[in-house]
Amino acid sequence: MLSANQLISADHKNYLYSGRIDFSQPQAPLLSWPGSSIKANFTGSYLAVVLDDQKGKNFFNVIIDGDELSPYVLEAKQGQHTYVISSVLADKVHSLEIYKRTEGEEGSTYFKGLELADKSSLLAPPQRWSRRMEIYGDSITSGMGNEGADNGADHLQSEKNNYLAYGAIAARELKAELHTISQSGIGIMISWFDFIMPQFYDQLSAVGNNDSNWDFKLWTPDVVLVNLMQNDSWLVDREKRLQPIPNDAQRIAHYQDFVAGIRQLYPDAYIICALGSMDATKSEKWPNYIRAAVNNLKTSGDSKIDTLFFEFTGYGQHPRVAQHKANAKKLAAFVREKMHWD
Incomplete structure (x- = not known):
């Protein structure tokens, strides 16, 4: 006879949530940003995850007992479904992380809870890391195509893995909780679609340009990384889609205004203005815009800001996992030095 299972509702106190998550329905928190995660500790041999996915395009890593090299890669189907992760776990205490690999363009997902064996339980969650990082970025930061073959396509949803993007890897090395605010194709002046990061960065939901509002008072980072302008470089210089074409001073001003807005939100954070590692760092043109903006902000009295550039390797597509590592x-070493984190 099959043993009965129990649903541990998503509003249970022993879940540890991380990311910009919409808790307006406590029993169905809504995950949309890449890197949004749920951690838990549980007992027993059975584990299933209950999700209600908007589009049927999202992928999640389900990591048990810290085995990040062999995650269960969950491909969400549209609507509500129960996904059996394992029914043959050792009958002991296990750790769990459910991590959104994909981003807002794949849609949002309601987490409805975990199914455990009838006599199993959800234990106290792991301790939340006290250090905090936030990243504003584009497809590089999201991890677009990072698991693709070097000679293969890099647009497949199944090969977009934010867990192995540079920011997520660095944050784990630094033991810092990370919020990733990124969207493939986005820019500061122009995007491949009809909204830009200055219109998008303050949303609670990552699904397109919408009227949701994130409460910045809920979570304050120690370090903020801005890695934007790759798409601007293509769309302004190569595609010439922004007319009239902005001059150098205007490009610097747009970037500077965005970073100044971040500074207003986070007066005490250390801000790192980055670029790369795609071809916007092939020459000094676009890095120099960022340097100029940062120098202007420093001249205005901002002492907790700097630049960091990831070198273009000559590879013509999105960075693969080796480049992200x-x-x-480089990022982790830079943050350690600036923040005096051991």
């Missing part, structure tokens, strides 16, 4: 190493 190298960039993560």
Whole structure:
């Protein structure tokens, strides 16, 4: 006879949520941003995840007992479904992380809870890391195509894995909780679609340009990384889609205004203005716009701001995991130095 299972509702106190998550329905928190995650500790041999997905395009890593090299990759179907992760776990205490690999363009997902064996339980969650990082970025930050073959396509949803993007890797190395505010194709002046990061960065929901509002008082980062302008470089210089074409001073001003807005939100955070590792760092043109903006902000009295550039490797597509790991190493070392984190 099959043993009965129990649903541990999503509003249980022993879940540890991370990211910009919409809790307006406590029993169905809504995850949309890449890197949004749920951690828990549980007992027993059975585990299933209950999700209600908007579009049927999202992918999640389900990591049990810290085995991040062999995650269960969950491909969400549209609507509500129960996904059995395992029925043959060792009958002991296990750790769990459910991590959104994909981003807002794949839609949002309601987390409805976990199914455990009838006599199993959800234990106290892991401790939340006290350090905090936030990143504003584009497809590089999201992890677009990072699991693709070097000679293959890099647009497949199944090969977009934010868990192995440079920011997420660096944050884990630094033991810092990370909020990733990114959207493939987005820019500061122009995007491949009809909204830009200055219209998008303050949303609670990552699904397109919408009227949701994130409460910045809920969570304050110690470090903010801005890695934008790759798409601007293509769309302004190569595609010439922004007319009239902005001059150098206007490009600097747009970037500077965005970063100044972030500074207003976070007076005490250390802001890192980054670029790369795609071809916007092939020459010094676009890095110099960022340097100029940062120098202007420093001249205005901002002492907790700096630049960091990830070198263009010559690879013509989105960075693969190996490049993300190298960039993560550089970022983590930079943050350690600036923040005096051991």
